[in-house]
Amino acid sequence: MLLAGQASAFSLEDVADKAQELAERPYEPPQSNLPDVFRDMAFADYQQVRFKEEEAYWSDLKTPFKLMFYHQGMHFDVPVKIHEVTATDVKEIEYDPEQFAFGGVKVPPESLEGLGYAGFKVLYPLNEKGKLDELMSLLGASYFRVVGKDQVYGLSARGLAIDTAVAAGEEFPAFREFWIERPQPDRGSVVIYALLDSPRATGAYRLEVDPGKDSTVDVDAKVYLREPVEKLGIAPLTSMYLFGENQPSKQVNYRPELHDSDGLAIHAGNGEWIWRPLNNPKRLAISSYMVENPRGFGLMQRDRLFTHYQDLDDRYELRPSGWVETEGDWGKGHVELIEIPTPDETNDNIVAFWVPEEQPKPGEALELNYRLHFTMDEPALQDPSLGWVSQTRLSVGDVKQSNLIRKPDGTTALIVDFVGPALAKLPQDAPVTTRMSIDDNAELVENNLRYNPVTKGWRMTLRFRIKDPVRPVEMRAALVEGDKTLSETWSYQMPGQ
Numbered sequence: 001m002l003l004a005g006q007a008s009a010f011s012l013e014d015v016a017d018k019a020q021e022l023a024e025r026p027y028e029p030p031q032s033n034l035p036d037v038f039r040d041m042a043f044a045d046y047q048q049v050r051f052k053e054e055e056a057y058w059s060d061l062k063t064p065f066k067l068m069f070y071h072q073g074m075h076f077d078v079p080v081k082i083h084e085v086t087a088t089d090v091k092e093i094e095y096d097p098e099q100f101a102f103g104g105v106k107v108p109p110e111s112l113e114g115l116g117y118a119g120f121k122v123l124y125p126l127n128e129k130g131k132l133d134e135l136m137s138l139l140g141a142s143y144f145r146v147v148g149k150d151q152v153y154g155l156s157a158r159g160l161a162i163d164t165a166v167a168a169g170e171e172f173p174a175f176r177e178f179w180i181e182r183p184q185p186d187r188g189s190v191v192i193y194a195l196l197d198s199p200r201a202t203g204a205y206r207l208e209v210d211p212g213k214d215s216t217v218d219v220d221a222k223v224y225l226r227e228p229v230e231k232l233g234i235a236p237l238t239s240m241y242l243f244g245e246n247q248p249s250k251q252v253n254y255r256p257e258l259h260d261s262d263g264l265a266i267h268a269g270n271g272e273w274i275w276r277p278l279n280n281p282k283r284l285a286i287s288s289y290m291v292e293n294p295r296g297f298g299l300m301q302r303d304r305l306f307t308h309y310q311d312l313d314d315r316y317e318l319r320p321s322g323w324v325e326t327e328g329d330w331g332k333g334h335v336e337l338i339e340i341p342t343p344d345e346t347n348d349n350i351v352a353f354w355v356p357e358e359q360p361k362p363g364e365a366l367e368l369n370y371r372l373h374f375t376m377d378e379p380a381l382q383d384p385s386l387g388w389v390s391q392t393r394l395s396v397g398d399v400k401q402s403n404l405i406r407k408p409d410g411t412t413a414l415i416v417d418f419v420g421p422a423l424a425k426l427p428q429d430a431p432v433t434t435r436m437s438i439d440d441n442a443e444l445v446e447n448n449l450r451y452n453p454v455t456k457g458w459r460m461t462l463r464f465r466i467k468d469p470v471r472p473v474e475m476r477a478a479l480v481e482g483d484k485t486l487s488e489t490w491s492y493q494m495p496g497q
Helices: 004-009 012-023 043-048
Strands: 066-071 081-085 090-092 117-128 131-139 143-146 156-158 160-162 174-181 190-198 201-210 215-225 232-239 241-243 263-267 273-277 285-292 296-300 321-326 332-339 350-356 366-375 388-400 406-419 433-438 442-452 457-466 473-481 489-494
Touching: 012 190, 012 201, 012 215, 117 190, 131 215, 160 190, 160 201, 232 296, 232 321, 232 366, 263 332, 273 285, 273 388, 285 489, 296 350, 388 457, 388 489, 406 442, 406 489, 433 442, 433 457, 442 473, 457 473
Parallel strands: 081 174, 273 489
Antiparallel strands: 066 117, 081 090, 117 131, 131 143, 143 156, 156 232, 160 232, 174 190, 190 201, 201 215, 215 366, 232 350, 263 273, 263 296, 285 332, 296 321, 321 366, 332 350, 388 406, 406 457, 433 473, 442 457, 473 489
8 A cells, every 4th residue: 555655646557566566466356345235237227327416526626627427236246446645645446335315226224234335436517517417427337437528428438358259258457446636626637546366367447527518538558468369459439329410220219329339440551641531230240451550540529400309318420539649659550440239329349549550578568649629629639731621421223214213223332422611612523532452342333423512522422232141342443633532541340131
């Protein structure tokens, strides 16, 4: 334990020492202390267990940040230790059942003895002065969610991903212990330290959360492996895609789209921008993008029109994009996108992360530095000199007959709109063409590009015949004018049936 006199010098290195020491010892799984009344409760009952607002931590301080805690219950069956760091002390925040209201759930008093917190949330007046909003939530494994002004919770970030979509099964590292710096009244950010542990990895994390129109989290971390893993996922993002423009719902639904994110964006080290629309495939799909020294990647929600969602309850148009802005050189590796079949919106079925080509040796520190952006202003992240994809729409391929009736011809069509200020500056008759490729599982029948006067961009229509419907079809396209690239690269995988 740190001595009180050392608290002012508390830093990432203090947590890293603990993580390195853990990595040198065999893994000890945490023991659950949860009584049956909490372990067996239904989700609706767990939702009734709430932290009392008047008990918010730091309520008696002038800082704009407050803390509230999650009670253990259901699969949140292991307590996490939470400490407060001040200029003079480091002390554990002790669990107190009097801080919670249990609604209609009957809880025997003896079942509350010796429990702890499952996680916590950070509150801040994001939208209205004097009114607290949830800024950040940390609950379960190494997951955390963050929002900015006028946003609602959507995708999640994670500390680390291990062996995601590997046959042997995924390992979920978990934050076991937290240290939260008490913010000074004039400080605009809050700093959280976290100790990560799992059977094959440990880690020390420093998260500096800066709230605003676009909230950001500066992540500094040191990760240690106990033993090599098959796939090490750095800066993981987890989201949900059920259906959308490129994959409409097969059932009648008043909501045209339902997703937390609609695409993967990548800014490669060579300057190339890549956009990959998401799918809800029938079988597990894994896509890899080889990138050296990536500048950034993220799961984005580009579609911001309420009329495209029509959901007054879940407000998908207000869910933030998650963008990982890398710091320093990350070396060789690839951005991996994993798409998992899901029948409904309750499952997070989309995962994206960076996989380094070389893993650290067991006991050797892998140092990570990046900034997470939670934003609804996706164009601000784009290269202003390039156009980007605003939508990808799926359609039955057809041909217009002499009587002007459109007749399906057995092809599949994708309609892709490229937009952006750089494209809007071009004259309508600019000699813009497409640089396009498609794999051998499809025959390209039409590649048509035309100016779109509504968006002041260009619309690409691809019509193709799929040879083997069970197999996916891979294709890529970008707008060019001669040798000059005018847009990001649209990269798409048509899922197999």
